[in-house]
Amino acid sequence: MQKICVLGSTGSIGVSTLDVIARHPELYAVFALTAHTQVRKLAEQCAQFNPSFAVVGTALAATELQLLLREKNITTEVLYGPQALCEVASATECDAVMAAIVGAAGLPASLAAAHAGKKVLLANKEALVMSGQLFIDAIQASGATLLPIDSEHNAIFQCLPQAYDRRPQQHGVHKIILTASGGPFLNRTLDSLDNVTPNEAVAHPNWVMGRKISVDSATMMNKGLEVIEAHWLFNAPAEQIEVLIHPQSVIHSMVSYLDGSVLAQMGNPDMRTPIAYGLAYPKRINSGVAPLDLAKVMQLNFIAPDFKRFPCLELAYAALKTGRSAPTILNASNEIAVQAFLDGKIGFRMIDQVIARVMDKLSIRELSDIDAIFECDQEARALSLEIIRT
Ligand SMILES: NC(=O)C1=CN([C@@H]2O[C@H](COP(=O)(O)OP(=O)(O)OC[C@H]3O[C@@H](n4cnc5c(N)ncnc54)[C@H](OP(=O)(O)O)[C@@H]3O)[C@@H](O)[C@H]2O)C=CC1
Ligand SMILES: CC(=O)[C@@H](O)[C@H](O)COP(=O)(O)O
Ligand SMILES: [Mn+2]
Incomplete structure (x- = not known):
């Protein structure tokens, strides 16, 4: 037990x-x-x-x-x-x-x-x-x-060899491919995004989730955070982690190998699958999720992401490449900006602008312990709030 x-x-x-x-x-x-x-x-x-x-x-x-x-x-x-x-x-x-x-x-x-x-x-x-x-x-x-447990990382974990020891080259990994739904605004014109409401932003096309992560999906900061998460979980550099928009959210992510094989984990979009996998690992148990019926899904589409439409994704890649305190600053500023959007204090397209300004202004440093991490987190929150107020 x-x-x-x-x-x-x-x-x-x-x-x-x-x-x-x-x-x-x-x-x-x-x-x-x-x-x-x-x-x-x-x-x-x-x-x-x-x-x-x-x-x-x-x-x-x-x-x-x-x-x-x-x-x-x-x-x-x-x-x-x-x-x-x-x-x-x-x-x-x-x-x-x-x-x-x-x-x-x-x-x-x-x-x-x-x-x-x-x-x-x-x-x-x-x-x-x-x-x-x-x-x-x-x-x-x-x-x-x-x-x-994050569905993409759980999928990647399932597509890597059981003996994976955080050394992608040793296991013939060419790329990690994180799939992204593109969120509720994938097909909207950019200009129309100025006036979207919090309720529109949290209406994810495929997943039922909390409000914060739902807004992150709409800006694609969720995918940006997931690129950084994949870096730490699987020890892969930013260059080896690719994002691919797949609006159906049926393929939860993939691993591309040097021999040309691409392994994917698929399933209905229901978090009980990765949760059951985590709870029972390395066994499998019933999760309550119905088996995937591909004949009903009919189509699987793929689109390369556009940084102009999703500037948060570009900010996250930049933070990962910069390293040290940059991801901590990115995350803190995003949390403040998303809350301000949910509270009706800023528009949807201000979210990335607040984060970009904070990333620009704060100096990057090494964070060696938890106190330094929270100090940096607080500093980024304070600056984000100041930018939102002015
Ligand atoms: N939802 C999903 O499908 C997925 C979520 N995730 C990640 O999982 C995490 C949870 O997401 P989700 O379940 O959607 O979020 P929710 O907003 O639905 O739930 C958040 C939980 O955290 C509690 N909580 C909130 N603030 C605090 C705090 N200051 N101190 C202690 N507890 C707090 C809430 O308590 P209360 O209810 O009392 O406010 C609630 O139990 C996030 O990091 C998200 O990115 C990852 C992949 C998928
Ligand atoms: C269920 C889950 O893992 C979320 O992180 C989900 O992936 C969000 O969907 P997006 O692909 O739209 O960010
Ligand atoms: Mn996810």
């Missing part, structure tokens, strides 16, 4: 994870669930999965959760705050951690799981983008197992 901690259990990935876990009560027990503000939803999850711990963001939310749990006679212990997230993610009783908090807020607990040698199921791509080498070093030093 594996004991699982689900960080971000009330979010889109968290809910899909619990759906898979519920299908296999003989294999998995829930050790801890965490949320930020959605206390009622978390209480319902506690009622169903009876975890040892539940974590929320504030003391007030913790009191509210305790009352709800008492009403239902549930004995789950309630904790709150960032330190509690790290404690449950690194607790001795926990075997595997689903890292599914959105954004930089997920880094400390994901890193704590890495340091503690857990099986880390990584959905929280921002954590890896921000901390890169530090995160990989933590995994390697503790002997933790890092399993990519």
